[in-house]
Amino acid sequence: MNWIKNFLKPKIKSLFKKKSSELEESLWITCVDCKALIMKDEFKDNLFVCPKCNSHRAKVEPRDRFSMFFDNNHYEILDPPIALNDDPLNFKAKKNYKDQLKEARRKTNQSDSILVAHGKLEGMKVTCAAMSFSFIGGSLSINSGHAFVEGAAYAIKNKTPFIVFSASGGARMQESLLALSQMTRTTLAVSELKRNNIPYIVVLTHPTSGGVTASFASLGDISIGEPGATVGFAGARVIKDTVRETLPKSFQETEWHLEHSGMIDMVVERKYLRSTIIKLLQILLKKKETQAISDSGDVDNEINTKTFKNQSA
């Protein structure tokens, strides 16, 4: 009965093996930095931060961002209509762009890389945009540019602060110049926010690079970085090959920017992010006296020491 031994038995074994590994995959994730295995529920409860090494570099999807950010996990998605032709160049490479879009939409349940929502933050009405790195590397496209502009327009119309969580590899090459032109569109939208005195806060998360860093992500009234997030225009390897110098180990990480580049005003751990933004908005909206920030408390100390450090650098 060789066929039982050689064919049927391995087949049965592989069936069981597949099921158990799928089960493991559905229950555990691996930390991108320390490689520790973490229960998904524990990871979510810890705000998608590694409980072992405090890494903030795992992908966080926009809906998860919104759940952590808005009061009582209550928010409404603003879903602007997508362009009639979202593959204007009929781009074909290894994969057809149309198929990539279809796959990304299925995977993320979003129409493009930027998702906009509005809701309340400590009772204040706010508009918030978050980027999904899972959507073609969080790249900036016609539709995501449109979502950003619509979000800014909503914030202006409803006089709410606009908060953006960036995570992107840059402009989407499949849309070429049309994607690059979104840098101008989003920059103009930020100018409109400023012209209307709408507070605009950017939280730079891992990784933020290319055309997104070179446009709306660098234009916040206040720029907050998450710990260890890589933020830059060109990647470290390209810079190293160009300048032919050894770069510091933490080059382009948010802590490095805080010390050296002036691009970031403060680095804030995710567990303090919500309370920090609440305090900043209360100050920006003049709802509280500036004195409130010097009150004792972890978050306040965090703001004071890091901001002071940046000014004295």
Ligand SMILES: [Zn+2]
């Ligand atoms: Zn870790």
